Amino acid sequence: MKRHPVAQASELPPGGRKLVRVGAIEVGLFNVGGEIRAYRNVCPHAGAPVCLGRVSGTSMPSRVYEYLYGMEGCVLRCPWHGWEFDLRTGQHIVDAGNRLKAVPVEKGDLEGFPLEQSEGTVYVLLPG
Amino acid sequence: MRLIDADVHNAFADIKAELRPFLPRLWQEFADRHGIAVPPAGYVSPVGVQREDARPPSGGLAGSDPGHLIKDHMERHGVDYAILTGSHILGASVHFDPDWGTALAAAYNMNLAGRWLDRSERFRGSIIISHSDPQAAALEIERCAADKRFVQVLMAAGSNRLFGQRFFHPIYEAASAHGLPVAIHPGTEGAGTADTPTPAGRPTRYFEWHNIVPINAMAHVNSLVCEGVFEKFPRLRFVAVECGIAWLPHLMWRMDKNYKGLRAQVPWLKRLPSEYIRQHVRLTTQPTEEPENPAHLLQIFEMIGSPEVLMFSSDYPHWDFDNPAAALPALPKEWKERIFWRNAAELYGLGPVTSGR
Numbered sequence: 001m002k003r004h005p006v007a008q009a010s011e012l013p014p015g016g017r018k019l020v021r022v023g024a025i026e027v028g029l030f031n032v033g034g035e036i037r038a039y040r041n042v043c044p045h046a047g048a049p050v051c052l053g054r055v056s057g058t059s060m061p062s063r064v065y066e067y068l069y070g071m072e073g074c075v076l077r078c079p080w081h082g083w084e085f086d087l088r089t090g091q092h093i094v095d096a097g098n099r100l101k102a103v104p105v106e107k108g109d110l111e112g113f114p115l116e117q118s119e120g121t122v123y124v125l126l127p128g
Numbered sequence: 129m130r131l132i133d134a135d136v137h138n139a140f141a142d143i144k145a146e147l148r149p150f151l152p153r154l155w156q157e158f159a160d161r162h163g164i165a166v167p168p169a170g171y172v173s174p175v176g177v178q179r180e181d182a183r184p185p186s187g188g189l190a191g192s193d194p195g196h197l198i199k200d201h202m203e204r205h206g207v208d209y210a211i212l213t214g215s216h217i218l219g220a221s222v223h224f225d226p227d228w229g230t231a232l233a234a235a236y237n238m239n240l241a242g243r244w245l246d247r248s249e250r251f252r253g254s255i256i257i258s259h260s261d262p263q264a265a266a267l268e269i270e271r272c273a274a275d276k277r278f279v280q281v282l283m284a285a286g287s288n289r290l291f292g293q294r295f296f297h298p299i300y301e302a303a304s305a306h307g308l309p310v311a312i313h314p315g316t317e318g319a320g321t322a323d324t325p326t327p328a329g330r331p332t333r334y335f336e337w338h339n340i341v342p343i344n345a346m347a348h349v350n351s352l353v354c355e356g357v358f359e360k361f362p363r364l365r366f367v368a369v370e371c372g373i374a375w376l377p378h379l380m381w382r383m384d385k386n387y388k389g390l391r392a393q394v395p396w397l398k399r400l401p402s403e404y405i406r407q408h409v410r411l412t413t414q415p416t417e418e419p420e421n422p423a424h425l426l427q428i429f430e431m432i433g434s435p436e437v438l439m440f441s442s443d444y445p446h447w448d449f450d451n452p453a454a455a456l457p458a459l460p461k462e463w464k465e466r467i468f469w470r471n472a473a474e475l476y477g478l479g480p481v482t483s484g485r
Contacts, residue, residue, distance in 0.1 A: 058395075
């Protein structure tokens with residue numbers, strides 16, 4: 001794994017997003033409620049540039065004909081087929097078998113890309 | 129092997145003589161002046177609807193003589209129970225006057241209990257309702273449910289609203305409170321208040337109409353799942369009688385695929401749409417699709433993914449009757465038992481036949 005500096009933390013305020021490229025690999029950086037998450041810009045469904053999708057909330061499980069809006073700012077919606085991913089975990093909201101593409105981590109963060117923020121610089125860890 | 133036939137058409141020998149005694153006085157007067165009829169769909173079968181060979185010796189319509197029906201159909205094919213689905217009555221749901229429809233449905237149910245269900249323990253009845261007045265239909269379900277020989281609610285498949293919509297929920301509430309499945313049966317598409325048989329227009333002839341009947345059932349099953357009817361009424365079972373089989377995997381796949389992207393509009397769905405279908409929806413088999421290669425039908429059954437969905441039906445005494453000994457391809461043992469009797473026995477609460485009566 002190699003550390004690649006890709007952004008300044010100041011570019012990613014809460015709710016912010018930045019798309020970066022490391023070699024041939026595109027990565028979406030998201031500040032989700034103060035935590036930085038990074039995902040490969042490839043939807044596990046059909047290869048769409050998922051990180052260009054709209055970030056929003058969604059309707060939460062509810063009773064019939066009731067609407068509960070929740071997960072504000074935590075849902076990434078793929079622009080091709082509308083699949084909803086939880087930005088905090090990368091998991092598809094209703095399909096446990098699908099999640100945004102993650103890479104092995106250095107410090108036990110199994111959910112997103114390994115990230116380090118030091119002295120205002122955001123790094124992603126990628127092979128090579 | 130036990131055998132339950134989930135679609136047997138009892139008919140009126142004389143509709144007016146049979147229903148008039150059970151109509152309120154006002155409607156008796158109406159019937160005396162104008163007769164009793166339900167709105168016709170208008171499609172004429174070139175081979176007739178009733179089987180020529182099933183006419184009772186007494187004359188009258190095929191299926192109109194209970195004793196002859198037992199002999200000609202049930203004894204001949206070893207049918208333990210016949211789920212009676214009526215004839216010339218489902219259109220009560222699509223009368224322009226919903227009160228006339230409700231009165232007719234109630235009269236039918238009263239006549240059924242006396243003329244058919246009293247005749248043999250092997251007849252089981254459907255509570256016919258008019259779906260165009262769901263509150264009145266719920267009261268009719270309440271009235272009939274005490275008589276355990278009624279094993280389901282049955283309504284016209286033709287409608288001007290999709291059956292998942294909240295307008296119909298009083299029907300499902302009453303039915304599920306009594307553990308009764310709700311069934312639909314084709315024949316009224318395009319009749320009376322019902323919308324056209326297809327959203328793309330009216331078929332020209334009976335042949336064309338009969339081919340496309342399943343489109344209506346697809347729309348209703350889709351609606352029932354999407355509107356959350358099975359979340360709101362978790363005990364409810366829905367039976368699409370005589371609506372075909374092979375479309376079901378297509379619908380399940382399409383719904384499941386869309387659910388992953390469009391789920392936010394139906395947040396009350398907690399599972400894949402296909403899972404609701406497998407648990408809550410039942411299809412009767414007749415008219416069984418007959419692909420050139422029978423193995424293809426078995427593949428369709430596998431795609432449906434549960435042996436609990438299908439129930440054998442013959443549609444006696446109609447022209448497109450399915451003979452239980454010939455209609456289905458060779459099935460694995462579990463599927464055979466389930467389709468020919470176990471699924472219906474579980475759904476309708478039917479034990480082994482204990483009396484020959």
